[in-house]
Amino acid sequence: xxxxxxxxxxxxxxxxxxxxxxxxxxxxxxxxxxxxxxxxxxxxxxxxxxxxxxxxxxxxxxxxxxxx
Numbered sequence: 001x002x003x004x005x006x007x008x009x010x011x012x013x014x015x016x017x018x019x020x021x022x023x024x025x026x027x028x029x030x031x032x033x034x035x036x037x038x039x040x041x042x043x044x045x046x047x048x049x050x051x052x053x054x055x056x057x058x059x060x061x062x063x064x065x066x067x068x
């Protein structure tokens with residue numbers, strides 16, 4: 001994943017969390033987080049972020065990178 005894709009995912013997820021979306025982390029994991037930025041980063045690090053990156057390859061076919 002490129003740094004641009006990572007930044008885009010984090011920004012979108014932080015916006016969702018700030019607007020009331022529920023997190024995919026357990027309560028124990030949330031105890032160490034104090035703001036939405038930390039929650040979004042932890043979700044991405046633990047591969048629990050509910051988003052998907054879609055890339056257009058050079059051959060003009062679409063490739064999905066699913067983050068389980």
